[in-house]
Amino acid sequence: MDKKERFEAVRQRRAPDFMPVWPRVMSQMLYSHGYLLPDVTGHDWYDADKVTEAVLASIKEVDYDVAIPSYVDYGFGVPPLGGNIMIPEKFGLAAGTTDDQPVKSKDDWARVQKLMAQYDVTKTDPRMAGCLEVIKNVSAAVGDQMPLVPMYYVGTTAAMFLFRPNEAFLEDTYDDPDWVSEMCDLATEWAIDWIGAQYEAGCNSVCFTAETMGTLMLSPKMCIQFNLPCIRKLVEAVKKNHGQATWLHIHGDMTSPKAYEYLELLVKEAGVEGFHFDEYNPPDWIKTEVIDKLGVSACIITDGADIVKGPPEAIDAQVKDQISKIGDGLGVIMAPSCQVLPATPQENFKAWVDATHEHGKYPLA
Amino acid sequence: MSDFPELTQAVIDGNRNKVIEIVNAELEKGASPQSLLSEYMIPGMLEVGNLMQEGEYFIPEVLRSAKAMKGVLEILEPLLEASGGAQSEGYIVIGTVDGDIHDIGKNLVTMLLKGSGFTVNDLGVSVKSEAFVEALKEKEGALLLGLSALITPTLDEMPVVIKAIEEAGLRDRVKIMVGGAPVTQEFADEIGADGTAEDAAAAVTLAKELLAA
Numbered sequence: 001m002d003k004k005e006r007f008e009a010v011r012q013r014r015a016p017d018f019m020p021v022w023p024r025v026m027s028q029m030l031y032s033h034g035y036l037l038p039d040v041t042g043h044d045w046y047d048a049d050k051v052t053e054a055v056l057a058s059i060k061e062v063d064y065d066v067a068i069p070s071y072v073d074y075g076f077g078v079p080p081l082g083g084n085i086m087i088p089e090k091f092g093l094a095a096g097t098t099d100d101q102p103v104k105s106k107d108d109w110a111r112v113q114k115l116m117a118q119y120d121v122t123k124t125d126p127r128m129a130g131c132l133e134v135i136k137n138v139s140a141a142v143g144d145q146m147p148l149v150p151m152y153y154v155g156t157t158a159a160m161f162l163f164r165p166n167e168a169f170l171e172d173t174y175d176d177p178d179w180v181s182e183m184c185d186l187a188t189e190w191a192i193d194w195i196g197a198q199y200e201a202g203c204n205s206v207c208f209t210a211e212t213m214g215t216l217m218l219s220p221k222m223c224i225q226f227n228l229p230c231i232r233k234l235v236e237a238v239k240k241n242h243g244q245a246t247w248l249h250i251h252g253d254m255t256s257p258k259a260y261e262y263l264e265l266l267v268k269e270a271g272v273e274g275f276h277f278d279e280y281n282p283p284d285w286i287k288t289e290v291i292d293k294l295g296v297s298a299c300i301i302t303d304g305a306d307i308v309k310g311p312p313e314a315i316d317a318q319v320k321d322q323i324s325k326i327g328d329g330l331g332v333i334m335a336p337s338c339q340v341l342p343a344t345p346q347e348n349f350k351a352w353v354d355a356t357h358e359h360g361k362y363p364l365a
Numbered sequence: 366m367s368d369f370p371e372l373t374q375a376v377i378d379g380n381r382n383k384v385i386e387i388v389n390a391e392l393e394k395g396a397s398p399q400s401l402l403s404e405y406m407i408p409g410m411l412e413v414g415n416l417m418q419e420g421e422y423f424i425p426e427v428l429r430s431a432k433a434m435k436g437v438l439e440i441l442e443p444l445l446e447a448s449g450g451a452q453s454e455g456y457i458v459i460g461t462v463d464g465d466i467h468d469i470g471k472n473l474v475t476m477l478l479k480g481s482g483f484t485v486n487d488l489g490v491s492v493k494s495e496a497f498v499e500a501l502k503e504k505e506g507a508l509l510l511g512l513s514a515l516i517t518p519t520l521d522e523m524p525v526v527i528k529a530i531e532e533a534g535l536r537d538r539v540k541i542m543v544g545g546a547p548v549t550q551e552f553a554d555e556i557g558a559d560g561t562a563e564d565a566a567a568a569v570t571l572a573k574e575l576l577a578a
Contacts, residue, residue: 166469170425171432174379217424256420305547 019360046130139202150198215252376409379429
């Protein structure tokens, strides 16, 4: 099987030759190639050549099976709306937003709405234009061999990153919920355009969208209120416009009854095809309660801290243990948690990928 | 029907206006600012921490309660100062270590600690070891230090801070708690910290335990 066939088998819950591996995200591939974030991006610039070099080196050296074919961050879109972003000088998962966000009070909202109406996701923010350039380069180099997934946020996460300071936005959820819904809706429309641009640039597989507040920050009730309609809209648009399904990255423990109810709605009402959780959700629960009961595919998650710490022998044992807990393993892809952070030793990450490929041979033992 | 007094319940509900209204009314009737704080409001924030640990409260709910506390503390603090100062659960210096600019977790811990009666000196993000030492030197007696990190490589900065505190001769009177997504109990033990907690609410419990030890 090639990488596309392997991931396709997971999506259809058939046996691949061996378990595929989901990539590390954001700046991790840059650090492993010797770059710090200020080497590749700033407030209004993005070095597409350096990022292309790092992405392709990461794919080649680590040999994972699905790729996010560029460096994407939380700050995309923000400077042209009047906000500031922060580029970590030393360590940092990504360039991020600051308290100096475009919508400091509701008085700013009309101005920002006008800017959003004029926004061209391919041109307005030079950082996003650079990101698309990388996707074109990576697609030309390896797009025939492996799944390349577009990536951006949805709902409350997208709205907070684009518009409002974190704490203010979280307070808005109580103080002005209708406005929160309006911000989520507009941010999701923007996300749909941005994901569309990534497909145009060469992405060729499922859409990978992220709701990183999840039940880590919001109650399942609020997730259903604010995020479910946005995710449904994004899933439908991706299917209609690009013929692709959507996978959702969500933070938080989803095993409680209330969180599980949200999960069910994400599948049955929003049409999410696959999930990428975090380390709060154990592999046996993901297999039985998510993949088998809800009829979707999902990543099982290795705690990134274990990959960071190593050594390779311990990583191998951890992967073997995880795979021993997932029965037939159909519908499963292995993924690192978000805690696989910058400067993770390359040999540890490679050991994790190799261990998954080795212990994940189908049929599973 | 709530089991809590009305003021405590208003803190739990994050109802800032109601908290201020009740406090003002009670002050007019001659209530002691210290008793309003320690008998009604701090128990409210402790219950908020419990609800968070039970998965009933999430960040917006905690923020609302913390903001309600903050609003009323602006009224009470001058009165408490005038009557000799508030009784504090303890003094804690807190910050995200050098090289790390993430602050949501640290801010949440800070809010819960303040709401639970601690005096918190929040040094912010990317704080150098010398700044932690200087802040601790400014206070006498037993102190707490909270070190936060989200990014794995910056974990290495935590033992650097601990060493700086030892070299400054402060370690005997400073209890050190470390926290953040990549921090484990094993790591805390390894670097010689006094403890770590799974979440913000547990950090308050740990702070109390460390100062009582």
